[in-house]
Amino acid sequence: MPQVARPLSPHIQVYRWPLSMALSIVHRATGVVLALGTLLIVWFLLALANGPESYASVRALCASWFGMIVLFGWSWALAFHLANGVRHLFWDAGKGYSIQQAKTSGVVVVVLSLILTGLIWGCVILSGTGAQGGSA
């Protein structure tokens, strides 16, 4: 840490947020969320390995309103990080660097993340009304 508070050049607070900048920080944030989510997957697997009682308690928590909010946010974070991650891989391959291309791919990523989230929850809702009765 510096001894004297040296002046910093103004950065995020003086800029209007372009889409690319917002998506960049959201990619990070969703990455942190997904890291925590992966721990929940491990917790789920441990519960399933442990026996019917612990599996039932995990399912009950997932079916609660709190669990549903977490699962919904998680699903969008995953869809976004996946779509934007593929966008990053294109950049790593040297493609899509023009400002217009970056703007377009950013919009595509946002739309795609919403579509994927909708598909996931569409499957959950439709399969719930289908042949298999949910035994949560």
Place this chain on the structure above:
Amino acid sequence: MIPGLDRSDMQTPLKRVQGLGSAKSGTQHFIVQRITAVALVPLVIWAVFLALVLVHADYAHARALLHHPFAAVWLVAFLIAALWHAQLGLQVVIEDYVHTRWLEAASQLAVKFVCVIAALAGVVAVARIALA
């Protein structure tokens, strides 16, 4: 390190960036982050399908799903790739935002330990189900 390689000024810049520079790791972090990212694309799509099946699976059905060797191997691959990718990503986040030296070192250690323990626990859980 290659045995017998003379680590003097004879190193080319390429050699240095490939792993013998000041950080002693070169582009390794960047490359592994990308390898795990590419691996996670199919792994995570499959994991979402599995999760969608598990939504309506009772205990016996869920155990039967993960008892299948393909599911067990794929799930272990997913867990290792995801937690490895998570550790690499969180490492950069900590490097960027935590500027107190001891706190940074402690967080980096904690993240590494948690990721390794989570991977091991996940593998043991899958093994218990698959081998039951």
